[in-house]
Amino acid sequence: MIKLEQQPNIQNSTKQSLSFFLLAVILLWVKSYIAFRVGLNLDLENVMQEIILVITPLSSALFFLGLGLFAPAKSRNKALLTIHFIMSFILYANIVYHRFFDDFITIPVLFQFKNFGDLGGSAQSLMHPLDILYFLDFLLLLTIVLSKKVKPVEKLKKKTIGLVFVSALSIFLANIGMAEIQRPELLTRTFDRAILVKLMGVYNYHVYDAVLNTKSSTQRALADSNDLAEVKNYSDSQYKKPDPKMFGAAKGKNVILVSMESTQNFLINKKINGQEVTPFLNDLTKNSYYFDNFYHNTGQGKTSDAEFLIDNSLYGLPGGSVYSTKAQNKFHATPEIVKENGYNPVVFHANNKSFWNRDMMYNTLGYNKFYSKPYYDVNDQNSVNYGLKDKEFFKQSMPMLENLKQPFYSKFITLTNHHPFILNNEQEKSIQPADTGDPTVDNYFVTARYQDEALKQFFQQLKASGLYDNSVIILYGDHYGISENHNKAMSKILGKEVTPYEHLKLQETPLFIHVPGQKGKVMHTIGGEIDLKPTILHLLGMKTKGDIQFGSDLFSPERDEFTVQRDGSAITKDYVYAGEKEKCYSQSDGQEVAAKLCKPAKDKAAKDLNLSDKVVYGDLLRFFKDGKIINQQESKQ
Incomplete structure (x- = not known):
């Protein structure tokens, strides 16, 4: 009899717990989509990109908020609130940063946080009174928790939590599949953060950025003098008297x-x-x-x-x-x-x-x-x-x-x-x-x-x-x-x-x-x-x-008429290659022309940027002395 009487209470509590979780997911999902369209004003080119933009914050919300379901019952709602706030703050920080720089935050930029405090009016001018709306959903969730109307059960079923992560993964894989159709080799062509955010969303972009940053931090440890040979040969071939x-x-x-x-x-x-x-x-x-x-x-x-x-x-x-x-x-x-x-x-x-x-x-x-x-x-x-x-x-x-x-x-x-x-x-x-x-x-x-x-x-x-x-x-x-x-x-x-x-x-x-x-x-x-x-x-x-x-x-008099933008764009005497749009324009009238006409400039821009990054990430100039490549032992002397 006791079990029969308690069972409805457990079921009701489980429903309450999941209802709060799903509410947090839906609010973060809807807010993120609106922010992508309004706050970041992402330039969508077709219906598929619109669909991608709709689903990508859902997979992120399910995954990251899903992590909160592993917390003990007494602190589960607090964990969900904390994760929701962090994701809201990441979203808002990117919106503020984007207002001036027309760009998105990267992990290396976070190492420059002390600069922000010195910006004074420059930083303050990027913040608007209505920005409080980006945290309105968090305040609603906080009110619900403080009212103590939601009481999570002691333990959620593994099957229930598993279903959350399977759903997140399924939506994410669908997202990546559509993104690859829109931009083949998306994850290996990272010059343009706007494309990454548009096709992966802000949250997934930051995960990807973290992976890239971890990868780059290992390059110096693994680099040796042999890595400099390709760079040196290319640099010598480009020399102009x-x-x-x-x-x-x-x-x-x-x-x-x-x-x-x-x-x-x-x-x-x-x-x-x-x-x-x-x-x-x-x-x-x-x-x-x-x-x-x-x-x-x-x-x-x-x-x-x-x-x-x-x-x-x-x-x-x-x-x-x-x-x-x-x-x-x-x-x-x-x-x-x-x-x-x-x-x-x-x-x-x-x-x-x-x-x-x-x-x-x-x-x-x-x-x-x-x-x-x-x-x-x-x-x-x-x-x-x-x-x-x-x-x-x-x-x-x-x-x-x-x-x-x-x-x-x-x-x-x-x-x-x-x-x-x-x-x-x-x-x-x-x-x-x-x-x-x-x-x-x-x-x-x-x-x-x-x-x-x-x-x-x-x-x-x-x-x-x-x-x-x-x-x-x-x-x-x-x-x-x-x-x-x-x-x-x-x-x-x-x-x-x-x-x-x-x-x-x-x-x-x-x-x-x-x-x-x-x-x-x-x-x-x-x-x-x-x-x-x-x-x-x-x-x-x-x-x-x-x-x-x-x-x-x-x-x-020998120099090429050529220069590069950090996003992979390139400018020559005859053509302009717009990296973000992957379009080619004629210098004579600014009209779009066949993409193949810009391919030499596009390829050179990519090579220059890649080899330069190789030098900096690998700290390769430690193997360079008096115009010659030296070995690891000599570099320490």
């Missing part, structure tokens, strides 16, 4: 590199409300070598990637930043090379020295000194967002620059023209915002003008100090400022639709090279940040033949 007229044109001169934060090339000669946005840079095109087909090659590391590219002629990683995750590696960087030739390499950056792990990485690359925030007087009036405003930055840097032992190799990293593009002093705004209705795009021109005025001031200070005539001055845009998320507003600015072709053209960043005694000219050479290391060294009269590099001298 310098222009005899430019080789050594700046021998013995100082080098002043200026990183122009978030500066895209469309700003040059652009007018807003009838006013030039960059009048100083516009004038600079007339008395310097100005490259108008120059591209950034950065990935998630953004400014730090640009620095890494320029100093090493190696690409940044497909996820995260070399600066944050590979600072212990051995490199053969420009600062180290010029130091061996009597130069004094230094960096000026009025921000925290640990941001992007710069203090450690600069030491690895061979810089003698890093003038970071403690060397500057930074207060509320002269700083905004990341730190010191550009005009004050250059002003305070000049005495330190003038006192350097010459010749020096110096790098200046500007800050003000950074998202969310704000100035906290109305008197510093010398141009009105644009009028697209998108604050990010509209204000971009205001801070770009401020940066332009700061650069003009810096050049005047260099001339007054006497350093101008004895220095090679190189200005480069480090990466894009306006992401693909703002294409609607950018269409108004450009007066035409931002197609995939136009989007790639917007990855152009300006490059100016002022060589003492030379007037310069507009250079239409297609190139990127990957090419600056050999270009600079050749200007200084230093040979690079035999070095391991993936760029070539921008002045070389």
Whole structure:
């Protein structure tokens, strides 16, 4: 009788427990799908991709929340709540990250978490009051648990739990099968995280990213000097001789590199409300070598990637930043090379020295000194967002620059023209915002003008100090400022639709090279940040033949008209290959053409990126000394 009386209670409790679990699954499933469509605004191309997007969060919700069913009865609902919150937070973190970077978080990016606390207004501007809705379902579940209306049974049947995981696995396999139809070899072609998220979902993407990260972390331990042979042979085959007229044109001169934060090339000669946005840079095109087909090659590391590219002629990683995750590696960087030739390499950056792990990485690359925030007087009036405003930055840097032992190799990293593009002093705004209705795009021109005025001031200070005539001055845009998320507003600015072709053209960043005694000219050479290391060294009269590099001298008459984007896209003189879309466009009119026309560029881009990643992940340059490959034992000496 006792058993008969208790049986309905057990059955009822089991139903309650599973009802709560299923409610958590359904709420997370529906929320994730809505977030994929609205928060991440994934670009779906057909009905099958829509179906994939519907089912992929269901398999993840069943699997991960299913893990909570193994918890003891008393803590089972708490376990389900904890897992639900973690998955909600992962989803939300990707949405916030995607709002600016048009990208998704990777495990290496998580190692850069300390950067987030230093972003100030830049990070806060990415968060919206309505974002609380992404946690509304969690609050509902929390209310149910706190009301104690759900009482889980002591032990769930193994068959019941097994059914949950079989369902999750079945849905996942169906997901992968459809994804492979949409993009064959999806899991071996990982240049584009947007494709992975679109066809696997955020949660499965993060599991896959974790597997990749684990795999990459073992590459160094397993690597040996033989792995460098293929890279060395390829690098040697790609070497281009310098222009005899430019080789050594700046021998013995100082080098002043200026990183122009978030500066895209469309700003040059652009007018807003009838006013030039960059009048100083516009004038600079007339008395310097100005490259108008120059591209950034950065990935998630953004400014730090640009620095890494320029100093090493190696690409940044497909996820995260070399600066944050590979600072212990051995490199053969420009600062180290010029130091061996009597130069004094230094960096000026009025921000925290640990941001992007710069203090450690600069030491690895061979810089003698890093003038970071403690060397500057930074207060509320002269700083905004990341730190010191550009005009004050250059002003305070000049005495330190003038006192350097010459010749020096110096790098200046500007800050003000950074998202969310704000100035906290109305008197510093010398141009009105644009009028697209998108604050990010509209204000971009205001801070770009401020940066332009700061650069003009810096050049005047260099001339007054006497350093101008004895220095090679190189200005480069480090990466894009306006992401693909703002294409609607950018269409108004450009007066035409931002197609995939136009989007790639917007990855152009300006490059100016002022060589003492030379007037310069507009250079239409297609190139990127990957090419600056050999270009600079050749200007200084230093040979690079035999070095391991993936760029070539921008002045070389032999160089190919070619550059690469971190997602596998490639730009040549005749064609543009859009990696994400896997489409080919003609440079002459921007129209789509047969994919086979872009295959040579696509293949070269993939090889360059793969071999460069091999060098960085395997720390292969520890096996490289004096232009030769050395063995494991020699590398330890």
